[in-house]
Amino acid sequence: MHPNFLDQIIVFQAVAELGSYAEAARRLNRQVSAISYAITNLETHLGLTLVDRGGYRAALTEEGQALLGEVSVLLRRVERLEGKAAAMQEASETTLSLAVEHSLPPAVLAHGLVRLADTHPEVAVDLSYLTGGDVIARLTGGEVQLGITALERGLAWQDLDGRQVLAEEMPVVVGARHALAARNAPVPLEALEHHRQIYLPSGLPPTDENTRPDYRQHRTDLWHVNDLATQIALIAGGAGWGFVPASAAAEAVAQGRLAYLACDGIAQLPLRRFAALWRTRTPPGPAARFLMQVLEAGGDGTLEAP
Secondary structure (H helix, E strand, C coil): CCCCCCHHHHHHHHHHCCCCCCHHHHHHHHHHHHHHHHHHHHHHHHHHCCCCCCCCCCCEEEHHHHHHHHHHHHHHHHHHHHHHHHHCCCCCCEEEEEEEEECHHHHHHHHHHHHHHHHHCEEEEEEEECHHHHHHHHHHHCCCCCEEEEEECCCCCEEEEEEEEEECCCCEEEECHHHHHHHHEECHHHCCCCCCCCECCCCCCEECCCCCCCCCCCCCCEEECCHHHHHHHHHCCCCCCCCCCCCHHHHHHHHEEEEEECCCCCCCCCCCEEEEEECCCCCCCCHHHHHHHHCCCCCCEEEEEC
């Protein structure tokens, strides 16, 4: 292997992402000639032409496109190795900064932080509740060490690693005085189609790369809301039915505002999933790892509906 091989593939990835030698030079704080030299040497080493220099932009050839995925995997592994080595040299954090999506059940997070306070009293916590997009922005911007966000759509972010810490069931509920609540037997799935659904999307909105439908969205008269409290208030008021997270549903049912609705067409309740995320180069320290383990309590960390 060429002694500068790792540096060359870092340059190659920058050129591939930015489509420009000049932009890659700015990102890596180098001269354009150094970028060109690295690409030429990489092509010589591999015996392939990776970049088409004939156009206005530095476009990848077919060979370059074919190798780009392997390059990304290799660089990600290098980042993980560096991060793990750095973590092994350090003691526990003195401060743990968290950005948490507001839809995470507060009681679950509070339980984890109380356990953290008992086990790591030396660690100060800086906590912000935010929207999912703001959690990612704070994390990628280096403003926080750990982010916790919904993973309903299985999105992946560059330069981030993570793991699931909670899966919460979402039972079907209606208002306590709704016509569906009066049924003594489980309702067929088609019966739901005759009543309005109050639908709360989860996670980030779909993109061109992520267009999978949300299987919780039915074909009924559909109202979209973007706030859990509003969804519960509308359902409790009799405006329709909906899938509501188990923690919130249990509280509203206990208050007599909502009623659980059994449906014989739903074999398994949908789940709302949450994951803890961190920058690949800065993996979580002992305190952050302990918090994640507590959030995963119960083996799979699932909050189940009664």
